[in-house]
Amino acid sequence: MTVIRTRIAPSPTGFLHLGTARTALYSWAYARHFGGQFVLRIEDTDVARSTQDSVDQILASMKWLGLDYDEGPIYQMQRLERYQAVIDQMIAAGSAYRCYCTPEELDAMKAAQESRGEKRRYDGTWRPEAGKTLPAIPEGMKPVVRFKNPLDGDVSWDDVVKGTITINNREIDDLIIQRTDGVPTYNFAVVVDDWDMAITHVFRGDEHVNNTPWQINIFNALGAPLPAFGHMPVILGDDGQKLSKRRGAVSVTAYEDGGYLPEAMLNYLSRLGWSHGDDELFTREQLVSWFDGTHLNKSPAQWDPAKLEWVNGQYIKQADDARLAVLVSAQLAKRGIAAEVQKLTPMCTLFKDRCATTVVLADWLAMYFAPVAPSAEDLAAQVTDAVKPALATLADKFAALAEWNKAAIQAAIKETITAHGIKMPQLAIPVRVLVCGRAQTPSVDAVLELFSKEIVIERLRGV
Template identity: 35%
Template sequence: MSVRLRFAPSPTGELHIGSVRTILYNHLFARQRGGRLILRIEDTDQERLVPGAVDSIYAGLHWLGITWDEGPREGGPHAPYVQSERLPLYQKHAQELVDKGAAYYCFCSKERLAELRRQQEARRELTRYDRHCRNIPAAEAATRAKTESHVIRLKVPDEGTLSIEDLVHGHIEWQANTIEDQVLLKSDGFPTYHLAVVVDDHVMEITHIMRGEEWVASVPKHLLIYRAFGWEVPPMAHVPAVLGPDGKKLSKRHGSTAVAEFRKDGYLPEALLNYLALVGWAPGTEEEVFSMDDLIRVWKIEQVQSAPGKWDKERLDYFNGVWIRRLSTDELVRRLEPFVPPEWDRALLRKVTPLIQERMKTLRDAKDQIAFLFTDELAYDGVPLTPKQKDAISTIEALATATVPLRFADPFTKPAIESALHGAAQERGWTVGDLNMAVRLAVTGRKVGPPLYESLELLGKDKTLARIERAQERLAEIK
């Protein structure tokens, strides 16, 4: 039988970067083994649903290039793949456990349960259900269930050991007497997460369960449900959490956490997946730049670490720069489209793109670096027009000196521009670096940007000279 894995996000918000790392590992495990990957939407917690969240999940995963074989929109042999559309299945299985004596109807009101909890807390006892309805005769309970509000609870044994051999954490065990008689089916007919996930994994023939380590605490509850049904438990792997730099749960206080935000911020999907794969996985070599195909080839579940990984934005920026530099000019221009104004000349954009490719950390960096090429006038708002340790008067004079050879540079190309500015710097007794900075500030309005000589060539002689003249006027106003 081929392997079958699933990733099962809850539509309670934007697709989180920590969830993506878990989804990626599922994807790699399945693709390495020629298996199938299933997308299942777990929406049993109806109160937390967020409109549009499923669309966000689809958009984020498609952008990342993660593919799957069965799902809500793709269909498959075990459709539907949305839990709220599978309620009769869960109700049937919960009733099956009642009929075989492995579960029971509970008629306790919310008020009784709240009072029970209050008393247990007052006595500093473990808060748990006291099995008040566990021993109601089956016939009586069945009769009452027809007219009274109720839930279905699992009959948890009083003793015994539960254990798994986790593919990441190794041997983990629990004592059955630490688990309360958990609710399987709520009074509104919806299953709890624990019943739904076990039933779905079994019915959908999931061969390996790979999820975040936050679910380790739920494993004994799931093992008890598997045991009650008499089903075989699939191998499990609980991958480590992704924490913030401070060692706390990764959240918005650490910056972007949603896939949509990284996309908006100008990160490449290749870079995001490359970096995410390494947060909790050590390849065992010096190699660190991996495409999806590379990851499918080299990633191993045995190399996934049990300790949590820490998010490092600087490392992500590094990988993003690496992947930007790997793109062809045409591909980089295509990816820049959402980040630059539609009215910008695309032919000019294609010419300048190679000049900034080495200098970009994200796609969003491009607009500010090259905007000077696509505007007729610079505002110079808040821009110091003098190089360090130079005053306004000397800068005006240096720019005037540079203007003469620039005006006579023909053709107005990089070699001629470079020669003109080198000669002007020597004539003024300035370093080439200082004069270049004065010209850069005058022409681009920025201290950093694409290479200066190439930038002036693209801007053209007339605009270059006009901006130098405008900068001199501005300097004269403030000297």
């Protein structure tokens, strides 16, 4: 029985963006569903643009998302000897050849084709054919190596997502598979990698559809087994344009910094191109159980920040409070606010239902550890001369309390309301403004209980 093997192969020329993260998720879930293996490969042959910072960010993103891999990371630049061996094999077999065209000659070739209204393509100057005399090899010039693509016939495959796709070989030319510096190009290296790593299923963005005929032809030239291909439609941004590294995409780690939970991000990403009935929220285990490669959408998905916030909010409501406290503590630390996890835990319990992210939760809980600054409008509207005597009374009653808990706080508030002949909102809202810096909070006694008594009294008397 064939072992299912999938892979994700990001290029370390920037951050891991959302489209690649979705592809990684689908590849991971498919392998896990069938008890297979998931491989992480770093496609770093773009030497000029690849950076270690990008590699680190990719690895951090995979770890945060919980997409564990069985092999890797495997780096293409550590496999140059293997690529060279395959290229030598192909040249010897006649399925690849050296080309000595200069960049100027190629430019002139394409310009002439354009002037004749033809498609721009390599004209086969250095392509060996029976009875053909090749030009003299220029002295001291390093060649590229080109794949000898079939001239006729169709390339056809049954795409896991899009169905049958057929492209005629006349639509593609003899692509370069090795540059003059000896570094292989993408379409060649990816074939050798997938062959060597026994990859059975390749999920990737549909921008790679046009690369697939070349790759299938190279697989065939090598006598290597073909993987199944599944090309995912793009993710569109709010403006209807494709999200990409160069246009509007945000890194995965930016969402971690923005207070999103990884399980919420996985849930949301999985629904951008796949569905399981009407299920909106599901666990990682359910995703693996359901993800068998069916129900993948052929149409582009729309990125919806509001929907992601809603999903994240649902997960925050269900999250363990001690775990949230750790995340909120980290968010507060970025603001220079030190907060003990032990103190934050009951605060998370009280406030998490109101929050879509841990950043918003930190916004709420900062009031317990740092001074608040009520707005001038709230102070003017709520902390009036008429209510100030009641606030002074309440501060005195709080100071006299032997115990600081909800019951005692509630009793002091009720006594103050009775003594001054006012209603609960007339006192509770000004208390919220002065102590919390805002007019709306959960139940005021529950909120005040989590403050130290001294801070509450200090803020009430600071009127």
